[in-house]
Amino acid sequence: MEEELFKEIAEEKMLKALDNLEKRFGTVRAGRANPNALDGVMVSYYGVDTPLKQLATISVPEARQLLIKPFDRSCLHAIEKGIFEADLGFTPNNDGETVRIIIPPLTEDRRRDLTKQVKAMAEEAKVAVRNIRRDTMEDIEKAKLPEDVEKGKDKEIQDLVNEYNKKIEEMLKIKEEELMSV
Numbered sequence: 001m002e003e004e005l006f007k008e009i010a011e012e013k014m015l016k017a018l019d020n021l022e023k024r025f026g027t028v029r030a031g032r033a034n035p036n037a038l039d040g041v042m043v044s045y046y047g048v049d050t051p052l053k054q055l056a057t058i059s060v061p062e063a064r065q066l067l068i069k070p071f072d073r074s075c076l077h078a079i080e081k082g083i084f085e086a087d088l089g090f091t092p093n094n095d096g097e098t099v100r101i102i103i104p105p106l107t108e109d110r111r112r113d114l115t116k117q118v119k120a121m122a123e124e125a126k127v128a129v130r131n132i133r134r135d136t137m138e139d140i141e142k143a144k145l146p147e148d149v150e151k152g153k154d155k156e157i158q159d160l161v162n163e164y165n166k167k168i169e170e171m172l173k174i175k176e177e178e179l180m181s182v
Helices: 002-026 073-086 108-142 147-180
Strands: 042-045 048-051 056-062 065-070 092-094 099-102
Touching: 002 108, 002 147, 042 073, 065 073, 073 092, 073 099, 108 147
Parallel strands: none
Antiparallel strands: 042 048, 056 065, 065 099, 092 099
């Protein structure tokens, strides 16, 4: 009974690593407007750093434009400042009620840089999967299972690692194609 738990726990952790990679890929813009690109933006709201998503609605009225409509108009300048400080390469335009961000088209060099970033993120996800494998193997050793059962568990975990590495590679390939398409 305890033997089945190792694979389930490892798979759950690997799935979380995959979800994390997907979220991180979402923050890499591909020349199109994506509200997720502003996920890391923190705004100083009454002296407290607050995520932009908690202060405003972010919509995409056009393919290359983000529209930020704050719940409280008094924080418009703080939102502008937060976007500048996040150093995302965006120039916010404040019209007194909303903040508009026009997403510039990506240059070839910028596309290559973003592809390198995405590859690094994928490699970090693979390292996370390998660390999960190492931790699970250590847990299996500590459980003092019979040697043949332990070898079988090691193979199951390695098969799981191979499966998740393949998924990471597929995600990377899709994101690279998205970035390199004009």
